[in-house]
Amino acid sequence: MGEVLSQNEIDSLLQALSSGELDIDDAKEGPEKQVKNYDFKRPAKFSKEHLRTLEIIFEHYGRLLSTNLPVHLRKNVQVTVASSETVTFSEFTNALANPVILGIINFQPLGGTIICEIASALGFAMIDRMLGGQGVPLSKNRDFSQIEMTIIERIMISCVQLLREPWKNVVEVNPLLERIETNPQFAQVISPTDMIAIITLNVKIGEVEGFMNVCLPYFTLESIMDRLNTKFWFANMQENPDESFEEHIETLIRRVDIPMRAVLGRSSISVDDFVNLQIGDVIRLDTRVDDELDVFVGNIKKFTGMPGTEGDKFAVRVTTVLREEE
Helix, strand or coil: CCCCCCHHHHHHHHHHHHHCCCCHHHHHCCCCCCCCCCCCCCCCCCCHHHHHHHHHHHHHHHHHHHHHHHHHHCCCEEEEEEEEEEEEHHHHHHCCCCCCEEEEEEEECCCCEEEEEECHHHHHHHHHHHCCCCCCCCCCCCCCCHHHHHHHHHHHHHHHHCCHHHHCCCCCCEEEEEEEECCHHHCCCCCCCCEEEEEEEEEEECCEEEEEEEEEEHHHHHHHHHHCCHHHHHHCCCCCCCCCCHHHHHHHHHCCCCCEEEECCCCCCCHHHHHCCCCCCCCCCCCCCCCCEEEEECCEEEEEEEEEEECCEEEEEEEEECCCCC
16 A cells, blocks of 8 residues: 655645745656566476475475485485576486486476486496495596496486475375486487476585586476476475484385404414414414304494304304493
8 A cells, every 4th residue: 555645745846836945747657667578488397386396396306315325325415406497308317427327317296307416426436436446536527337237227326216205295206217318319309499497416525526407398397387386386295293303214224234253262372383384283262162242233343143054154142231321
């Protein structure tokens, strides 16, 4: 509602008009209306609200990657949303290097596909880590071998399955990795002039850092565009006070291998005796036959037990569980 003038203000205004102090033509002139150019070749199909909602979705996705990738890579992983923008599909493909890792993902039940692009440096770092290395990328890029592509496919499948949870407040999706391409020319899944939203994730694996780009075509998201707003997002958040991540974290921990060792005893011998050891020689330990053995989990003494056999294998029967206070 506009401001209401008092009677004194109205009288002052009429007096100024009658005396010529105020020109009515000048009063009619307002600020010049700003005209914004519109490019019909690049229609603005994604609004700022759409991009902001997509950023919220992939911030959640980044947290899931930071939790799950270390299970495979045995190394600290940090994933954050770097940026979001809208471009044509041709601009996206023209900016890709060769070789590159492009995961073509069927975004069921939505029509069409999305693309997940991982920098080749990150790909080689993951491969090196999975094969027991330090996770160092190659100094010079080359094509991926068939064995390397199989390793990358395993990691990509895990990453694709994690897309379900972040999208559940918008739509229930069942993403499926259709194939992986290393040449951008074989990833022409939509028209070059179609508009896409690109969410860029910054991925840091140890000391190696690179980008993961998720390409979301408008054609794929068209049926749910009215849901891509923060109001709908927060309105459909299912709050469950009993929900906790303890079970999820426990499941991840259970899948981690950790070494265990039972120490029979210790002894000190000279280097000369060690060099001249022969089959059948006896080394005297500092424990008795009926003494309990120390059982270590990693480098922590956690149990004591008695030695024995299980079938045709040596075994240890746990007799005591050592708590932290012990």
